Amino acid sequence: MATATVAATAPLSNGFLLRRGPNEGAKSARGLQWTKNQRQSASSRRFGAAVITAKFDLKPPPYPLNALEPHMSANTLSFHWGKHHRAYVDNLNKQIVGTELEAKSLEDIVIQTYNNGDLLPPFNNAAQIWNHDFFWESMKPGGGGKPSGELLKLIERDFGSFEKLCEELRAAAATQFGSGWAWLAFNPRPSDGKELLVVKSPNAVNPLVLGYIPLLTIDVWEHAYYLDYQNRRPDYISIFMEKLVSWDAVGAKLEVAKAQAA
Amino acid sequence: MAFRALLTRRTLAAASGLGANGGVATSFRGLQTFSLPDLPYDYGALQPAISGEIMQLHHQKHHQAYVTNYNKALEQLHDAMSKGDAPAVVKLQSAIKFNGGGHVNHSIFWKNLAPIQAGGGEPPKGSLGWAIDNDFGSVDALVQKMNAEGAALQGSGWVWLGVDKELKKLVVETTSNQDPLVTKGPSLVPLIGIDVWEHAYYLQYKNVRPDYLKNIWKVINWKYASEVYEKECP
Numbered sequence: 393m394a395t396a397t398v399a400a401t402a403p404l405s406n407g408f409l410l411r412r413g414p415n416e417g418a419k420s421a422r423g424l425q426w427t428k429n430q431r432q433s434a435s436s437r438r439f440g441a442a443v444i445t446a447k448f449d450l451k452p453p454p455y456p457l458n459a460l461e462p463h464m465s466a467n468t469l470s471f472h473w474g475k476h477h478r479a480y481v482d483n484l485n486k487q488i489v490g491t492e493l494e495a496k497s498l499e500d501i502v503i504q505t506y507n508n509g510d511l512l513p514p515f516n517n518a519a520q521i522w523n524h525d526f527f528w529e530s531m532k533p534g535g536g537g538k539p540s541g542e543l544l545k546l547i548e549r550d551f552g553s554f555e556k557l558c559e560e561l562r563a564a565a566a567t568q569f570g571s572g573w574a575w576l577a578f579n580p581r582p583s584d585g586k587e588l589l590v591v592k593s594p595n596a597v598n599p600l601v602l603g604y605i606p607l608l609t610i611d612v613w614e615h616a617y618y619l620d621y622q623n624r625r626p627d628y629i630s631i632f633m634e635k636l637v638s639w640d641a642v643g644a645k646l647e648v649a650k651a652q653a654a
Numbered sequence: 655m656a657f658r659a660l661l662t663r664r665t666l667a668a669a670s671g672l673g674a675n676g677g678v679a680t681s682f683r684g685l686q687t688f689s690l691p692d693l694p695y696d697y698g699a700l701q702p703a704i705s706g707e708i709m710q711l712h713h714q715k716h717h718q719a720y721v722t723n724y725n726k727a728l729e730q731l732h733d734a735m736s737k738g739d740a741p742a743v744v745k746l747q748s749a750i751k752f753n754g755g756g757h758v759n760h761s762i763f764w765k766n767l768a769p770i771q772a773g774g775g776e777p778p779k780g781s782l783g784w785a786i787d788n789d790f791g792s793v794d795a796l797v798q799k800m801n802a803e804g805a806a807l808q809g810s811g812w813v814w815l816g817v818d819k820e821l822k823k824l825v826v827e828t829t830s831n832q833d834p835l836v837t838k839g840p841s842l843v844p845l846i847g848i849d850v851w852e853h854a855y856y857l858q859y860k861n862v863r864p865d866y867l868k869n870i871w872k873v874i875n876w877k878y879a880s881e882v883y884e885k886e887c888p
Contacts, residue, residue, distance in 0.1 A: 475861040516808050569752050570831040570851075571809035595809035614810070614852035615861065623715040623853065 448498060448521060450481045453528035460533060463635040468619045476615055477524040484517035498522055499600060506601040519596035523573060526598075527611050532638035539639035543646050550588040557590070558633055561610070564592040565629045571595050571613040577604040578646060580653035587653075605649040608642045685732050687725045690718050691761055699769040703873045705858045713764070716853055720756030720832070727753055755832035759812060759847055766846050768875035778876040782845075782883040785817075789824045796826070801867040803828050804850045814838075815846040815879070819886045843886050845879040 453473060458466035484501075488494045493501050493514060502522055505515035538554055539547060551557040557576070565574035575591045577599040588607075591599050599606050610632050617628035677689035693713055698706035727749040734742035768774035777793050778786060790796040796815065803826060804813035811830045818825055820841040827838045835844040848870060855866035 471860050479861070569748075570811075615856060618852060618856045622711055622857075623719070 447485050447494075448481050450478050451525050451528075453531075455528075455533055460531060460636060463620075463631045464531070465620050468616075471619065472611075472615060473524070473528070477521070480517045480520040480524065484514060484521060487514045487517060502598070502600055506597075516596045519598055522600070523596065523598055523609065523611070526606060527573075527609050529641050530608050530610070530638060531632070531636040532641065535636040535638050536634045537639065539643060541643065543639065543643040546588050546646070550586040557588075560590040561608075562626075562629050562633065564590050565610050565612050565632075566626055568592040568594065568612050573598065574610050574612060575599050575604075575606055576608040576642065577606050578649040578653070579604050580649070605645070605652070607645045607649065608637065610637075685728065687728070688721050688757060690714075690721050691764065693764050695767075695769050695772065700767055700774070700873045703869045704767070704855075708853075708855065708857050711857075712760075712849075712854060717757070717760040720753045720760065723749065724753035724757050752832050755834050758834050759832055759849070762844055762847050763849055765878045766848075766875055767870075767873050768877070770873065772875075773877050774873035774875055775871065776876060778880050780880055780884070781887065782876070782880040785824055785883065785887070797871055799826050800846075800848065801864065804848055804867050805864045807850055810851040813848050813850060814842075814844055816842040816844050817883055817886050819843050822887050843882065845882050846874060 450473075453469070457469040457473065460469065488501070493504070496504070498518060498521060501514060501518040505512040505518055507515070538544070544554065547554055547557050551560065561574055561576060568574055572592060572594040575593065575598070577589055577591050579587050579589055580603070589604070591602075591604065593599070598609075610629065612625060612629075617625060621628040677691065679687050679689065690713070693709070696706075697709040697713070700709060727746055731743060731746045731750065734746060777783065783793070786793055786796050790799065800813050800815060807813065807828050809830065811828055811833070812835075814825075814827045814829065814835045816825045816827055816835050817823070818839065818841050824845075825839075825842065827835060827842070829835060829838060835842050835847070848867065850863060850867075855863060859866040
């Protein structure tokens with residue numbers, strides 16, 4: 393499967409590698425796109441002497457920490473959510489105090505501190521908060537199976553078959569070297585008519601910074617799977633696809649994405 | 655046999671840092687392949703600083719995978735080169751960097767560690783000790799600096815003490831993923847590398863990378879670092 397590198401304005405260390413369906417076209421460099429509905433306008437309001445600013449919370453996963461057993465252990469969740477995700481939240485809150493970022497939404501901070509690939513210090517924390525919130529939503533107890541309806545139609549249109557999509561997602565997740573993420577994303581302005589694409593990204597980078605709308609993600613930082621699977625990342629990826637992925641969540645996000653793009 | 659032994663010794667010398675344990679064999683096509691070097695100590699010998707479980711996985715699974723995939727990439731490179739397939743040659747560079755770098759870095763790492771009974775943790779004496787005092791103030795100050803940079807590294811990578819063999823100066827550097835130290839400067843020679851990929855510590859230290867960094871110094875093999883330093887700065 394041919395892999396294209398998006399050159400864009402990002403240096404190679406922050407570059408994306410796209411894995412596409414059979415009719416892969418050349419991807420032109422994209423400017424940052426931003427959809428209005430994703431923006432939350434938060435502003436600091438003054439009440440007398442007090443200034444209310446947006447401080448980020450650690451959002452819990454939409455299920456108890458043991459709900460993904462035995463595929464992802466409660467032990468893993470307790471560290472992954474309880475320590476890693478929590479630390480990103482605490483550290484971002486500390487970093488943005490007294491800065492203009494304090495008044496912005498999380499997504500705004502992610503885009504602004506991505507800074508066209510020349511990452512500013514808060515980027516890592518902000519993007520990792522966003523990515524982990526999204527990751528918990530990408531899974532559910534009793535997950536796996538197949539998508540249906542509009543989502544399945546688009547998958548079959550853009551990848552040829554559901555099996556091909558799974559193959560591409562697994563490959564992207566398995567070949568993202570070092571820390572990072574693999575994604576199914578929605579491209580609101582595709583040059584070749586294919587709206588769905590598989591993307592892999594290093595460290596904290598995510599498809600938002602390329603103007604895509606994420607639909608699904610799998611975390612392939614080692615901390616995501618090491619306690620349960622040790623070095624066996626391919627086994628973790630298989631279990632994610634077979635037992636954890638929430639196609640309902642993906643379908644819902646696709647609806648939102650299409651509405652925004654319309 | 656004698657011819658083969660000569661070839662092996664020469665290629666061993668050329669493959670810097672690998673030593674007698676970093677096995678290099680020559681296939682019938684004249685292509686050098688690599689094999690996993692043996693550890694000079696048992697998996698459990700670095701406890702409690704690094705658990706036996708981690709050492710075994712790290713060596714037998716992670717390093718072995720780098721070796722296997724490096725050999726595969728070299729084979730593919732050999733093919734692409736003999737066919738004159740320039741795009742394929744270029745495309746293989748990242749696989750070679752990842753896996754070759756992984757093999758180089760880990761081969762150094764095993765030598766950077768030693769059980770306490772074999773001198774692990776004993777501070778450097780001689781010229782390296784003086785150079786550290788000169789360039790950093792003290793071994794403690796150097797350790798603090800390396801621990802701070804290692805802890806701050808985002809994602810996966812290494813923190814290094816190196817020597818610039820041209821300038822004869824010690825440096826502290828970090829590299830991402832499996833980039834060898836030389837990617838930060840062509841005259842940089844690694845003395846000590848500390849792996850801060852999560853696989854290097856997670857089962858034991860979980861998310862608390864700073865604790866791993868604090869403890870690993872108890873088994874750092876300063877004798878090896880001194881030997882390398884004295885070779886570059888006689």
